Amino acid sequence: MATLKELSKVEERFVGGHRLCAGCGHGITVRMILNAAEGSNVVVGCATGCLEVASTIYPYTAWKCSFIHNAFENAGATISGVEAAYRALKKKGKVKEDFKFIAFGGDGGTYDIGLQSLSGAMERGHNIVYVCLDNEAYMNTGIQRSSATPTGADTTTSPAGKVIPGKQQPRKDLTAIMAAHNIPYVAQTAINNWQDVHKKAKKALEVEGPAFINVLSPCPRGWRYNTPDIVEITKLAVETRFWPLFEVENGKWKLNYKPKKYVPIEEFLKPQGRFRHLFKPGNEHLIKAIQEEVDSRWLALLERCGETPELPPR
């Protein structure tokens, strides 16, 4: 495991000058993932979204490695095409060097519109790493709900109104869906734990065959928390067990971090404007329901990971 000091010396392949918002989780995540690919040639594929529009405004690019953006829903298919080209050209001796293939998509491009393309690419067994930058809504188009948006969140298409208090449905468990593809490596991680991100990116890049990493990537605009608090807010997502850190290696589920204390979900919800309406008097039952959802998901995860399914004492 590299130290932070060593990682800080790795040549950056995603460089300054891009126009991601201050405090955006995407830039941090992308740099962490690419750092783990140190020493390899990389082709990055990217779905339409914040990362793409902010990093490749013609005639500029923030990418020092090769990069391709095709459309919104096809990052999986596109990177699998590049990987197929690599295998063909390598076989013929037309490409001499080794390459790694990493695709980035937001939750909209991954959970929703790009799910079929991603599923196909994973099932076909391409040697690629797909990284979902999950900021829990369509942020690029102005904060619309996606299937990754958590219950209760106020977005522009699931607004907290007079009769409907934000998003009504629970979020899709994409990481489990990807694990059900029986691919060599699936993981869920978050940027507050750089070692976890780094280790998982390394593993994903090293396995033969497809790998998927779901990274919680907070969006200060969409979540409406104090921008400098990105690491703190991510940490709260993990500590409240809202966003567990786990991996599925060759079908074996493993929990990577177990919070010691029972941190209630309010701690994660409270600093965020998108959940403010939940704290109005009379809405206590909504928070209770969210807590129940988090708890039941956590217990199910513990079972899958072969851990005793019990919550920390309240």
Add this chain to the structure above:
Amino acid sequence: MKTKVALTGNEAVAQAMKQINPDVVAAYPITPQTEIVQIFSSFVANGEVDTEFVAVESEHSAMSAAIGAAAGGARAMTATSSQGLALMFEVVYIAASLRLPIVFPVVNRALSGPINIHCDHSDAMGLRDSGVIQLFSENAQEAYDNMIQAVRIAEHPDVRLPVMVNMDGFITSHAMDVLEVLDDETVKNFVGTYVPEDYLLDAQNPISMGNFDMYDFYFEHKRQQVEAMKAAKEVIKEVGKEFAKISGREYGLIESYKLEDADVAVVVLNSAAGTAKGVADELRAKGIKAGVLKPRVYRPFPQEEIREALKGVKAVAVMDRAETFSTCGGPMFADIRNTLYDLKNDIKVVNYIYGLGGRDLRLEHVQQVFEDLENIRKTGRVDETVKYLGLRE
């Protein structure tokens, strides 16, 4: 060396693909194109090609993966029909704007709805403004020949655009035909090796592709695509001449059939051109000066060649195997009428919509068209500009 063989259109196209031996083929089954993917898969399974075959989960992914592969520096292909092409719509535009020389046969089939599996050109016409080159094929021979030439056209440095090779679903794709195929070595030498200009897998020169392009550059990039399309006209002719040297069959942008002295002419794409030529021959025997114009290339549109070929004709019928629902006729009608407008010689141009959803085009239908044209020529009067052939009204 040339060999006469009996093949269906789909088999002929698969044969061409085998001889081209592309680096990557990404495809998905759809009637009536399915056989192409099937036959090609067997070439892959039996080691008869070096191709990486990507059996994608949709046509959208087929073209997306082909884009990834071509951007990676590979010679990439796909193949589709109808709904498959409609699903690809978005990414076909992207393939063209990224200037990727992807060759893809389209076995023409009517678009839903209602769902139908038989031939018309609504699929290809839906993509006529996408920036891809569109070649049309009268029969299996032309489909085979077009596929081989398409590679050279697509990859030419002045062009670098996708090429769609069309042939009629079932009529051409599934009917057994006698054609002449070239030997593998001749095709290999003719298509040569693909040398990409800028590509993702160039380790020394990383590149960003598919950038976000605002009002400060988008317009210029679109204009460059127009220039590439213009250049394609010359390239298609050059490649056609070169192809004649290895095959004895020369191709241009259009085929003029007995138009030199024609009074009346039919303009028609793909297999129906064969029917129209047969009728023209019969009418010639009766002293009627009938001719046929078959555009081989529909995009870029061979305006000058068509104008030149039709300038002496008195009455022209454009036969469209697709509707536009503009209520003003089919897609090719608009192009041809526009083309002839500048001649200012009062050529009467009428439109016939035919064969939608695979409706048979019979000899008597084309005879009726020529008869109408003769009446128009004699009377100078057009009663109805747009008519439907073989339709129960």
